[in-house]
Amino acid sequence: MDAYTLQVSTAMASAIMFLTLLSLYLSSNRNRCLVDWSLSGLFFFISNCIGLLSYYGPVPYILGPALANMLYLLAHLAIWVGIRRHLGLLPRWDVAILASLALFICHYVPGLLDTITNRLLIIYPLLMVINLSVLWVLIRAVSKAPDYHIAYFPLMFAEVIFFTQQFVRFLVVVFDQQLPLTKAGDEFLQTSGSLAVLAFLSLVNMACGLIVFRKQEIALRKASHTDQLTGWMNRGALDTVASEAFDAGKQGNSDFCIVMIDIDHFKKINDDFGHQFGDMALKHVTKLAQESMRTSDHLFRYGGEEFLLLFSGEDVVNLHLLSQRLKQRIENSPLEFKGHSIPLTVSIGIAKQERDDPHWEELLHRADLALYHSKRQGRNQVSFHDGDAPILLEARPSF
Numbered sequence: 001m002d003a004y005t006l007q008v009s010t011a012m013a014s015a016i017m018f019l020t021l022l023s024l025y026l027s028s029n030r031n032r033c034l035v036d037w038s039l040s041g042l043f044f045f046i047s048n049c050i051g052l053l054s055y056y057g058p059v060p061y062i063l064g065p066a067l068a069n070m071l072y073l074l075a076h077l078a079i080w081v082g083i084r085r086h087l088g089l090l091p092r093w094d095v096a097i098l099a100s101l102a103l104f105i106c107h108y109v110p111g112l113l114d115t116i117t118n119r120l121l122i123i124y125p126l127l128m129v130i131n132l133s134v135l136w137v138l139i140r141a142v143s144k145a146p147d148y149h150i151a152y153f154p155l156m157f158a159e160v161i162f163f164t165q166q167f168v169r170f171l172v173v174v175f176d177q178q179l180p181l182t183k184a185g186d187e188f189l190q191t192s193g194s195l196a197v198l199a200f201l202s203l204v205n206m207a208c209g210l211i212v213f214r215k216q217e218i219a220l221r222k223a224s225h226t227d228q229l230t231g232w233m234n235r236g237a238l239d240t241v242a243s244e245a246f247d248a249g250k251q252g253n254s255d256f257c258i259v260m261i262d263i264d265h266f267k268k269i270n271d272d273f274g275h276q277f278g279d280m281a282l283k284h285v286t287k288l289a290q291e292s293m294r295t296s297d298h299l300f301r302y303g304g305e306e307f308l309l310l311f312s313g314e315d316v317v318n319l320h321l322l323s324q325r326l327k328q329r330i331e332n333s334p335l336e337f338k339g340h341s342i343p344l345t346v347s348i349g350i351a352k353q354e355r356d357d358p359h360w361e362e363l364l365h366r367a368d369l370a371l372y373h374s375k376r377q378g379r380n381q382v383s384f385h386d387g388d389a390p391i392l393l394e395a396r397p398s399f
């Protein structure tokens with residue numbers, strides 16, 4: 001393929017990137033990083049179009065190389081800005097624009113960028129630094145959010161490819177400073193550059209779309225596993241989390257315990273004060289419970305006014321103390337409503353994984369039996385199922 005055709009293909013690939021990512025943004029209308037990335041496509045496109053103009057005659061210096069190089073750098077920086085925005089960091093368009101403007105101005109500093117060789121020796125390292133920055137941000141992100149592994153790899157791969165070819169071209173220019181000026185050198189640099197940009201743009205286009213799809217998928221999965229009223233996980237997520245904790249417990253890694261909490265006389269609360277107040281009571285109790293938890297983030301709304309706390313590696317005596325404290329706290333924190341102070345209490349059942357339990361639901365069943373024991377014993381109580389029978393626990397642990 002001749003250099004002109006390659007340049008046309010690259011311009012088309014950048015236009016496709018611009019339009020694809022922009023339409024993705026307009027259809028999802030949430031991920032602003034898509035705007036950054038589509039702008040990147042636009043900058044690549046304009047920069048390429050200026051390159052194409054040179055095939056039809058001399059191009060004014062302000063357009064090519066000055067503006068073309070500035071936009072080329074800005075296009076790479078826009079990818080960096082977008083990935084920062086996606087990760088919740090400050091996007092830093094200010095840095096991107098200032099750096100690109102500085103490069104533009106440098107084209108007018110005598111002796112700095114006025115030869116092709118000088119331009120290549122200065123711009124290549126700049127691009128490599130941007131590639132490495134994107135890579136660095138992604139590597140750090142992957143270690144913090146393993147859920148995104150697969151989605152980040154294509155972009156990382158694109159940056160590695162671009163960095164490598166840029167590095168090789170840089171070395172070639174360093175060792176043969178006359179090369180860019182010869183016919184063969186000019187063709188080599190143009191062809192390899194256009195091919196690399198073509199591959200890079202196609203990969204980046206796909207990679208950015210993938211990152212956004214993954215983000216939406218994770219958000220949807222989270223929403224489908226979250227109870228909207230309390231923000232705790234719902235029953236849909238329970239089996240996965242409990243099975244994992246149960247299997248770890250079975251291998252002797254850590255004791256797995258379930259604490260089941262049920263608000264007392266909740267029907268009466270609804271009947272006396274209305275469903276809206278009932279909802280407030282549910283939020284009130286879960287907020288107090290959450291504040292009382294030290295470690296477990298496995299908080300589930302199991303049913304209407306029933307909640308489960310899953311603990312791994314927590315001693316039963318500690319759980320007893322924690323449950324007593326929680327029960328006491330809820331009892332001492334009445335809910336204020338229209339000038340009234342409405343008392344709330346909870347009954348609690350605790351169960352611990354036994355060696356011969358075949359499934360985590362066995363443990364859930366014992367926690368349920370313990371909870372109903374607390375109810376039968378007058379409510380506002382804590383009971384523990386020791387594997388044989390539920391026993392009411394005193395305010396201070398006796399085992």
Ligand SMILES: Nc1nc2c(ncn2[C@@H]2O[C@H](COP(=O)(O)OP(=O)(O)OP(=O)(O)O)[C@@H](O)[C@H]2O)c(=O)[nH]1
Binds near residue numbers: 229263264275278379
């Ligand atoms: N406000 C509100 N009420 C709910 C929600 N989900 C379930 N409920 C109500 O919770 C009540 C549960 O009542 P019961 O199962 O009889 O239990 P209880 O009245 O707490 O009695 P004990 O558990 O024996 O102390 C029912 O009236 C449900 O309608 C909810 O999301 N919001």
